[in-house]
Amino acid sequence: MNTDTTFQQVIVIGYGKVTGEVLQYVYDRKAEYGYDLAFIEHEVHPFSITEKICSENGIPFERITDKKELAAKLDKLTAKTLIISASNNFLFPSSLVDKPNVTIINFHNALLPDYPGRNAPTWVIYMGEKETGITWHYVTAGVDEGNIIVQKRCEITEDMKAYELTEQLMNLAGEAFKESFADIMAECVEAREQGFAKDRRMYRSYEVPADGLFELTGKPEDIYRLLRSVDYGKNDIFPPMRTVIDGREVEILRYRKIPADKAGIEQSGGQEEKGFRYLPLRENTVLKLKYVCVK
Amino acid sequence: MEEKILEILEEHCEEALDYNGESMMEDGIIDSFTVINVISDIEDEFDIEIDAKYVVAENFKNKEAIIALVRKLLEE
Numbered sequence: 001m002n003t004d005t006t007f008q009q010v011i012v013i014g015y016g017k018v019t020g021e022v023l024q025y026v027y028d029r030k031a032e033y034g035y036d037l038a039f040i041e042h043e044v045h046p047f048s049i050t051e052k053i054c055s056e057n058g059i060p061f062e063r064i065t066d067k068k069e070l071a072a073k074l075d076k077l078t079a080k081t082l083i084i085s086a087s088n089n090f091l092f093p094s095s096l097v098d099k100p101n102v103t104i105i106n107f108h109n110a111l112l113p114d115y116p117g118r119n120a121p122t123w124v125i126y127m128g129e130k131e132t133g134i135t136w137h138y139v140t141a142g143v144d145e146g147n148i149i150v151q152k153r154c155e156i157t158e159d160m161k162a163y164e165l166t167e168q169l170m171n172l173a174g175e176a177f178k179e180s181f182a183d184i185m186a187e188c189v190e191a192r193e194q195g196f197a198k199d200r201r202m203y204r205s206y207e208v209p210a211d212g213l214f215e216l217t218g219k220p221e222d223i224y225r226l227l228r229s230v231d232y233g234k235n236d237i238f239p240p241m242r243t244v245i246d247g248r249e250v251e252i253l254r255y256r257k258i259p260a261d262k263a264g265i266e267q268s269g270g271q272e273e274k275g276f277r278y279l280p281l282r283e284n285t286v287l288k289l290k291y292v293c294v295k
Numbered sequence: 296m297e298e299k300i301l302e303i304l305e306e307h308c309e310e311a312l313d314y315n316g317e318s319m320m321e322d323g324i325i326d327s328f329t330v331i332n333v334i335s336d337i338e339d340e341f342d343i344e345i346d347a348k349y350v351v352a353e354n355f356k357n358k359e360a361i362i363a364l365v366r367k368l369l370e371e
Contacts, residue, residue: 017326046351047320047327167328233331234350254338 003032005185007103008079011038014086015045017167018107021174022086023050025181027057033185036079040064042090071095077102082184085139086173089118089205094141104139105184107177109169111135111151113196116144117203119237121165126209126229129156132165134173136180138191143202147191150180159257161231214243220279220287227255242294245277250291260284296341296369297362303336304358311358318356330355337361343368 010030012023023039030037038060039050054061064070067090074083074096085092085106092104110120112135124132133153138146152172156165183189209230214223230238240251253275263278263286279287304311308329311319319325325333333355334345345368354364 017328045327047330047355049321049323049326052321163328163331234334234345234347235331236347253344254335256339 003029003182003185005033005035006080006187007033007035007082007185009036009038009077009081010084011040011074011081012050012084012086013040013042013090014084014088014107015041015043015048015050016087016170018170018173018177019086019088020049020053021170022084022177023053023059025174025178026084027053027059029181035082038062040070040073042070042088074102075099083139084177086177087170091143092139097139097141103187105136105149106139106144106146107173108135108137108144109166109173111153112137112144112148113194113200115203116196116200118205118207119162119203121162121169122209122229122238123203124156125160125162125165126226128225132156132169134169134176136173136176137194145194145196147193149184149189149191150176152176159228161228163232163235166232208238210241212239212241214241216243216245216277216279220281223279224255224257224281224287227252243291245291248293249295251294252289252291254290256288257281257285258288260286262286263288296365299340300337300362300365301358303333303340304361306336307332314357316357318352320352320355325355333361337365341365341369 010026012019012026027037039054041048041050041063042065044063044065051061053059064073070090071093077099078101080101083102083104085104087107096102097104108120110124111133115123131153133151135151136149138149140146152175154168154172180189210226214226227241230241240253242249242251244250267278275291277289277291281287301312308325310324314324316322330350334350338345349364354360
């Protein structure tokens with residue numbers, strides 16, 4: 001493998017699983033390429049493994065949660081630097097992007113140019129897409145607009161939840177990064193333009209599918225898709241979905257697709273009255289909702 | 296209760312059953328996605344809500360910590 005590079009320094013920024021995988025890989029290649037390596041944690045994650053990777057391998061670790069402080073630090077870079085942004089929500093200022101000695105690459109969890117912005121796994125599920133994927137791209141001043149380095153695709157299965165899709169995308173991102181790393185370092189990537197449409201929609205962090213509300217009289221399949229699309233476990237990326245049951249506004253605490261016969265047993269046991277509601281789904285299955293009244 | 300939790304752990308991460316260390320996360324036994332699955336199944340099984348404030352590495356450092364957390368929530 002060709003390990004020639006003119007990059008003197010690599011900085012990894014991000015949090016979560018893919019960041020840990022990327023950081024470990026870049027550390028493992030450090031001696032071959034001869035670059036300096038540093039890690040910056042901009043957003044703190046409760047189960048982050050990056051700090052441990054850094055401490056075990058002697059990688060400089062900095063936690064900079066303030067955007068201005070981070071921008072100021074990066075703006076001072078003088079060495080030829082590759083910044084790897086993986087699961088990172090810091091928007092790089094144009095003054096940094098335009099620096100001739102700095103190259104930035106970013107992982108996006110959708111197939112750009114589609115679904116740019118935040119929470120892409122949510123939107124692809126909510127929109128009923130059958131396929132999505134990941135994109136590594138060069139960073140420009142526009143959000144998720146830079147040329148594409150590599151993409152990988154995956155299927156969205158019919159019961160897939162946002163966190164399950166996210167995990168699959170993280171795995172794909174790690175694979176794609178490793179496959180592309182040598183070309184990125186050698187600066188010989190055949191990157192391609194995104195060619196996005198003028199009316200391309202940018203998904204914002206404050207946007208919630210269906211505004212977080214659904215009608216109980218709606219199609220159960222649509223309700224199920226909405227609930228799966230915002231399901232990141234205990235990560236409160238979205239507020240609980242709301243609906244009206246028996247004239248009262250309720251929040252959905254949990255949901256499950258269960259066999260219809262099991263639902264029948266539960267309902268006859270009185271669960272229907274105890275904060276549960278059952279909606280018939282496809283193929284002898286039922287959507288079981290657990291809710292709590294909020295008004 | 297313990298038996299049920301161990302069954303859930305076995306389903307999502309068999310290695311957790313034999314782990315005797317102090318941080319399954321740092322030792323690469325489980326990751327944040329496994330935690331989500333385990334929490335989801337525990338909530339269903341015991342009909343409890345595990346508030347996000349409890350979803351910290353300390354409460355998922357090993358199987359004993361998870362059992363202790365569920366026991367505490369069931370007693371509340």
